Amino acid sequence: MKTMIRSSYRFVILVLFMASLSLNAQTPQQLFETGNSQYAQNNFEEAIKNYEKVLDSGYESAAVYYNLANANYKLNRIAPSVYNYEKALALKPNDKEIKNNLEFAQNMTIDAITPLPENTFKRWWNQLLHIFSLDGWAIVTVVCMLLFALSFIIYYFGKTTALKRGFFTTSFVALGLGLLSLALAFQAQSNEKNKQFAIVFSAEAEIKSEPNLASEEAFVLHEGTKVRVLETEGDWQMIRLADGKEGWIPATDIKIL
Template sequence: MIKNIEFFRPKSSGFRCNATQLIFAFVVLFVAFVSHAQTPEQLFETGNSQYAQNNYEEAIKNYEKVLDAGYESAAVYYNLANANYKLNRIAPSIYNYEKALQLKPNDQEIKNNLEFAQNMTVDAITPLPQNIFKKWYRAVLGLFSVDGWAVLTVALLGLFTLSFLFYYFIASTSLKRTLFTVSFLALGLGLLSLTLAFQSQSEKRNRIFAVIFSPEAEIKNAPNLAGESSFVLHEGTKVRVLEQDVNWAMIQLADGKEGWIPVSDIKLL
């Protein structure tokens, strides 16, 4: 006859774990966890040390942990891009240089390294020509990020307020003229900066870009596998996303070509 399995049961006179002991044990475990967990700053510095030792794989892991913790900066994306570039990973390096450039649009070092990474791409795309006024507009709009234009607007309007107050209270006629001119220019430039801030925000919202991560992506003329192939793109190529559903995205190249690509083949910037 098979007997019922009997589990060991401690006697009631044995050790009892009360609430105080449980709280104490929890506190000890929590302190141990916190003491071993690295802050994003420490992870970043660890990544930098590993990068200096040519340990690029581990450096990438630590930089990605910083981003996973919800912290981002141009420096993190830039170093992550550099580590991927050292490993000849085209798409991740270009993607992270682009992310760094979004946060620091005027950083020449990021632009230079991005250009080096783009030289590794297969696709040669000639952008459509732009008129001189559109080039100037793009150049001015790209001087600052949305936050940069917002900060500049606040600073200029603050200068206008101070200049106007001094103008109102100071008795000197010559100084009044100077302060009136300064306040007028600050107000005009502040309003222009505010306009550019809204334009930059609109551009950011309406102009969505992505980087192709697939080694080779077949661009279709319709959002389905049965669609005809229009052209082929390769990893690292930057594209503009015009529309997107769950599985497909309609993209546009700098030369004006358009087509559909599986969402799994791209990573949005």
């Protein structure tokens, strides 16, 4: 009898404990709103904790990363500011406000890196490439090829010279645009596969010529600098800067975007 009473008591305690947890648990939206409220009260540390809880729950959005970056920026934390603005921009590439704030955060970094110059064709090609995403270029390719097929059928079965000439021109242009968009889609896909960037989180990181501490120092980077990750070997990662410099950095000194 006593055993049954103890078991019932434990069961009640467990149910009450679980109920307490469910009542105290906040949804990502509630955590986000709480963070916003704390941010408005200049309580940036607590705001950061709530925004990070939102991300830890598995939910992410440009707004969460953007507000998290803003809170870190207010505390002059360079690396987390740049990192989270970059994450926000990846989810909302054309947002001018995110771009502007990212630029402000990048101005706090120490390292002045001048990107390698691009020739006119490469600059034009990159501008064209960034008009659409990979999925966008895939859709454009399909539409152009469908237009080509339809125009060619109308041209082939057309009865008048004017009709045939018009749709022959349309099919030729559609085929050309389709091939161009296909090339851009492949380029976008290649860029996605090779695009692994990271932000330096260490206050000062020694970049080595080889992946070991005994190797020669190539150069030094500071927190907030964006690097491209080329290769991983053990606890080291090979990086490249926008100016073409390359070297090895401990994996603990950077955070992958």
